[in-house]
Amino acid sequence: MIAVLLSVAVGHAQPLSVRPSEAQFAGMAASARWQALLHINQGATLRGIGHSYVDDNDFFLAADGATDPVAELRASWQALRIPGSPVRCRFPARYRFLAEQLGWQAHDPLAQCHEYRQWREQMPTGQLVLVFPAAYLNSPSSMFGHTLLRLDATPDPDSVWLSQAINFGARTDGLDNSLFYIWRGLAGGYPGRFSVVPYAEKIREYAFVENRDMWEYALNLDTDELDWVIRHLWELRDINFDYYFFDENCSFRLLELVKVGRPQAPLMDDLRFAELPVNTVRALYAANLVTERRYRPSKAGELEHLADGLDARELAMARRLLADPSLADSPAFSRFAPARRHVIAQVAYQALRLRHRQGPRDSANARDGLALLRIVQRNPAPPERPLAEPPAPETGHDTQMASVGLGGQDGTGFAEFGYRLTYHDILDPLAGFLPGAGIEGLNIRLRLSEDDGLSLESLDLVNIRSLAARGAFVKPTSWFVHAGLEQAPVAGGRDLATFIQGGPGASWNWGGFRPYAFAVARAETVTGFDPDLALGGGTELGAVYLAPNLQLGASARLLYFTDDFYRLRTSVTADMPLSTDNAVRADCARDTWQGQAVNSCRVALRHYFN
């Protein structure tokens, strides 16, 4: 196979000993493929344009290879032209590049590379797939998500459990639990590396342990293009890149890898600040690389779907069976029809696995698991109910948002202008997002008022909210954390407060209607007011209604502060999508503070963009 591919030489056949001219070197080095093989920054990020992203001397044969693609090409030619050279085993893609460019004719040029050949044989070469594990339950920050690639043995494989995953992640050996390490991850303190692991491991990690839905996008790279990718992957073994959370992250690196297979694909022509996985997917669609999309529900999603098919009596039985599988022999269980018993036991089994998905398993739950599977097995299955596929992440609204609105506060009119860097709040248009999960970073609102002129109404640094619904089997704790600046009611009016607040809570899902309750703690400081730091505690009760064409919210938050004052804020919000990237939002709020109250209402147009 390798020999066949290599015999397709493009240039004029040239003996290995003939040194190309400097002009030839320069021309080859400027080619898109060589630039891709060296990971030269074409301007997609601002650090080191024209230089390689690779941060590892082992990757370069020339001393200045990282900054000079021509020098690296010369050094590569020097080393790779020697038959039997071990360098050929380290750089099989570069070898292919030179052999094709210079028309090198050789029979089995990588014959000596046993380790590489053994590895190469194990790598499936049927199809490359981009995999996007979507946001997971109760972890809105996972919306920023992750992407990986998958290599299948054939297009449309029988079972992806036999496929290989190509992953790029920060290498975090010897990790302790300090928050310092998170900072290092964001700031580029860790080296990033590619890894190749069985895809089955990733299914387990994402769909099972983290309960993330997975979206799989098949790409149309052909066998020859895949050969480039796989050869180059080998070149990246144990090679370090810098890892930056915001731009040079996993999604960004995967695009580079796809470009090695198809250098002319317009994937990294624009500046890509804060590469989000969803935009990686969009970039692949825009470059006409995606042929098919598949949805793989999380285990919790599968369980929920199965449980939805049970009536209340059957659900109660499943719960009892989960607690004690020996009830299978009881008359109460035998009364159900065999097909119903099958589903009841399956629900109990999946709930058991979900409950024990982390931490050590003991023999008791292994025994219960097998007992439940036996019930499943001996009762014939009913026809399966197909699981409806939710809207895909890339069909959702764009990541940044600008808004303009009008409103009034106690009879005074104002205009408001907003900008949000990222990404989604719970009442934003729902398509493509996990219902009840919101994360906002850098959200600013300026108000122009008849009385006060221009003022900062609010600046959210971070606002994360997770309304994770409690179900029959999964009982997550909802939570929120919110920090920034906002106009708060103080003596004689409103003033800018710096605050942080948050707390745990619970939420339920009743057909799109989601009530919730939070315990709230808040610390704030307002310049010039006593005390310097006010500490408060209280509760927030509310509900949201989430439907494809309308999102509604109502809430009341009551806080008592140590300085013996209280604050009550009640609000209602309605948000209606006009199109994928436009929505209109109206809200009214009443802030009560020691018997005084401020009332305001506003309506705003919100536009999402990238």
Place this chain on the structure above:
Amino acid sequence: MKKLVLGAVLLGSSLSASAVAPGGPGCGWGNLLFEGSSGTGAHLLATLVNGTSGNATFGMTSGTNGCDTSGTLTYSGKSLLAMNGVLEEVAQDMAVGHGEALTALTVSMQIDPADRAHFDSVMHENFTHIFPREDVNAAEVMDNIQAVMKRDDRLARYVS
């Protein structure tokens, strides 16, 4: 024979090594576990930067994540079972009668597509023979699968 080895490999054992309990004490039906995440910091970091632990990450090194696979030729250099509970998934698929993990088993055993549905139903019918106890290990399961296949007219040819 090759087919058999492949199938055995998928289940984290090999025929020649079946005298040695594959995976050791960290493996097997009763112990298929995920190493729990080690604290909030680790979890947050893993979420943010998708950290790799750095060991055995290029599909060539032998995996020792909780399971000892020494001396065993394994799928992609790792015991699939040892890494991610395929055995448990296969058990569920057999009980239900079909599924992706079970299909992976048939593919790796090079069972003709035309025989796969039959294989699935034979495995389903013989579930209690294949998984007789909760502490059955991968090698025993593989042996049991082969024994069942040998008794079946259509499947016997894959194990002879």
